[in-house]
Amino acid sequence: MQITVLAGGVGGARFVRGLLSHLRTRDDAEQTSVTVVGNTGDDITLVGLRVCPDLDTLLYTLGDGVDEGQGWGRAQESTRVAGELATLGVGPDWFTLGDLDLATHLARSRWLAQGLTLSEVTARLAQRWGLPDRGVRLLPATDTPIETHVVVDDGEGGERAIHFQEWWVRHGASLPARRFTVAGLGEAKAAPHVLDALRTADVVLFPPSNPVVSIGIILGVPGVREALRGTRAPVVGVSPLLGGRPVRGHADACLAPLGVEVSAAGVAGLYADFLDGWLVDDADAGLRYPAGAQVRSMDLLMRDTEGAARLAGAALDLGRELSPVGAGTRGPR
Amino acid sequence: MQITVLAGGVGGARFVRGLLSHLRTRDDAEQTSVTVVGNTGDDITLVGLRVCPDLDTLLYTLGDGVDEGQGWGRAQESTRVAGELATLGVGPDWFTLGDLDLATHLARSRWLAQGLTLSEVTARLAQRWGLPDRGVRLLPATDTPIETHVVVDDGEGGERAIHFQEWWVRHGASLPARRFTVAGLGEAKAAPHVLDALRTADVVLFPPSNPVVSIGIILGVPGVREALRGTRAPVVGVSPLLGGRPVRGHADACLAPLGVEVSAAGVAGLYADFLDGWLVDDADAGLRYPAGAQVRSMDLLMRDTEGAARLAGAALDLGRELSPVGAGTRGPR
Helix, strand or coil: EEEEEEEHHHHHHHHHHHHHHHHCCCCCCCHHHEEEEECCCCEEEEEEEECCHHHHHHHHHHHCCCCCCCCCEECCCCCCHHHHHHCHHHHHHCCCCHHHHHHHHHHHHHHHHHHCHHHHHHHHHHHHHCHHHCCCCEECCEECCCCCEEEEEECCCEEEEHHHHHHHCHHHCCCHHHHHEEHHHHHHCCCCCCHHHHHHHCEEEEEECCCCHHHHHHHCCCCCCHHHHHCCCCCCCCCEEECCCCCCCCCCHHHHHHCCCCCCHHHHHHHCCCCCEEEEHHCCCCCCCCCCEEEEEEEECCCHHHHHHHHHHHHHHHHHHHHHCCCCCCCCC | CCCEEEEEHHHHHHHHHHHHHHHHHHCCCHHHHEEEECCCCCCEEEEEEEEHHHHHHHHHHHHCCCCCCCCCCCCCCHHHHHHHHHCCCCCCCCCCCCCHHHHHHHHHHHHHHHCHHHHHHHHHHHHHCCCHHHHHEEECCCCCEEEEEEEEEEECCCCCEHHHHHHHHHHHCCCCEEEEECCCCCCEEEEEHHHHHHHHHEEEECCCCCCCHHHHHHHCCHHHHHHHHHHHCEEEEEEEEECCEEEECCHHHHHHHHHHCCCCCHHHCCCCCCCCCEEHHHHCCCCCCCCEEEEEEEECCCCCCCHHHHHHHHHHHHHHHHHHCCCCCCCCC
């Protein structure tokens, strides 16, 4: 079975880890492979180094190297370099690069400077974290450098654009966003294998990732949305909103500027043109959802890897139901 | 009094620290300033970062941040980033960048990328280490990137060039050097203030730095040798060889390929066209020295900062003797 997952950062990574945990309990574990398409819209260049927060969170989480407490960054991390950089007045004071994490960025920047694509760089990092051995292929959505910017009030009646990370990390998404723009997205090219992974999948899963600044960015890469509309695989998503609120992150602050209802139904509407199945929390069972997607409700909270595995299993089950000829076999819908 | 010092790495840095210690005991400490011209020939780009080993050793030593045991690098250093880089297979395995040290290279690389000259970068780093407050101005010999290469046997009857650091650090200078070449040196331009610091000094001091790959590189920067020949200041050097052997480093392995006698006299010969005073070890008092320089012997070993201060004081005293109108006043020679 080929499973393709579109993922953002922490929520996406934990969902995929749950998915892998779930798959290990299945008879067809050996025949199952997982392709994860990661968001690159929140990538940023800091102190001259290219940082890919979502890809790194996926690498560290799936490679058992993540800081479990915060959900991102390396376990047993230290900040000696960052401390000295602060003394030197280099780099923004609202983004601390851990020492071990910094090595990832140094390696990535070095390899990019040597001419490797982000896909190739990501494959090397995935190797270091043992992802291939776990049956996981991690792809950036695009090798084209893109950057999400947030347009906010400038306090003088006008507006200004700041980098997504500045809005998210420095301001905690508390500055009202007027809109999001993604530099480079219109001309971006889907990374190798991304469109194929969507077209040839047996099931496509959307974790409870941010629908605007994570999944939304991947969907904005030319060809991705069309591949999802055209794939024969059922597309099953998990709502990132429970009772109208995100479990973590700031999906609410991202949906509002789009004029989209901050609810599991509002998010489903963003995916309406390709969504086949939609898992929502029991609290949201009574909402009015767009036609076309099979909605199922359950306890959606991922308290731990076991909870994430339960969620991933339910999403796969729903996908199997929606697949006309059963899981593991592709056929016309 | 204006003192200008040409310095390499550890030996040069310790000598200058001794000089500062000595100056603090003098009445004219307030009126004395020290300009240190540092060697940049052993600079290297590692993992995309510009590393200036000699300048950093000067910064850390004069700023009380050096690892006293090894004489270079930061005190209380750690190597977390380097460990992860090794896991990723990035960077040479014979050069370990410490975490705190790495921050220096990150900052330098960032500032260089922003268009600052190495002089400007070095001034910022000197500020962080409090050098201006100690009356020290640190200048790179040149802002032009230069790199010393060592031509060695290729084992097949031919020759190959390796970076100086590879020869020095990886091979411990044990590969016989055929010759040294310095990429970029012929077209290099002396950094701002370097030639003036030589021309207008009251005394110019040569610490016991490597005469070939440290001092020799600085002397190779166009204009430097001419400025030394033309300066009205007495030029006083300290032999890096005691009884024909370097106290540390590999000056012997550097002199041999030049066909220069491995002795305090051989080194003096390299400086013969401008040298006014030459401090040698008591063990070398009986050697035959080139004419033109006043030779004085003493116990030359810098066992600690006090020993370095004693040495620097002796060099200053010799300079004062050789200055026709006394220290602190410049006049025709």
